[in-house]
């Protein structure tokens with residue numbers, strides 16, 4: 001298969017990041033069209049083909065696919081080389097679970113309550129942050145996430161002993177955490193702290209982190 005691939009979205013979105021990691025992991029070339037969903041400059045092609053107006057949107061030839069999980073499922077089937085998901089059914093389920101967990105619980109705490117309030121509110125939405133959301137994330141939600149992951153980490157990666165789809169979304173949410181100037185306390189959560197360092201130094205992650213850091217700097221100064 002050799003079709004033109006286009007990804008619509010802003011790289012700093014955790015859902016867009018997951019797809020970028022999947023594309024990089026599979027060694028696929030693609031074009032990226034920057035779309036900021038809350039912005040004023042949204043391309044007509046995106047408006048016409050994204051049913052919910054959410055990023056990412058993916059284009060394969062003349063066809064469009066919505067939703068990061070669905071896009072990644074497509075990539076896994078269309079480009080089976082370098083599989084992201086384990087063959088074993090239970091390990092496969094475990095990898096999908098962590099992606100779901102990060103896409104829901106971690107996105108709410110780290111993305112919506114912390115990043116949106118600490119970074120997007122002052123720099124993009126031009127309003128005062130909701131401090132109670134930040135406190136809830138830092139005092140309650142994120143510690144519960146770290147406690148859970150600390151108990152789940154039995155090896156170097158979340159599933160098996162190498163990078164899988166599970167790490168894309170979970171590891172990706174720690175990029176967002178770092179953008180908020182927060183770190184995992186290695187004394188309290190030693191396995192998670194080591195895991196984050198390990199995953200972020202994987203070549204597919206390292207490249208994306210460098211690119212996103214530059215973007216964020218340009219964005220917020």
Ligand SMILES: N[C@@H](CCC(=O)N[C@@H](CS)C(=O)NCC(=O)O)C(=O)O
Nearest residue numbers: 013015037053054055056067068069
């Ligand atoms: N389930 C979707 C969620 C995508 C999503 O919520 N994207 C956010 C940006 S991080 C968005 O586009 N929000 C705009 C909106 O809700 O109108 C996926 O996995 O792709």
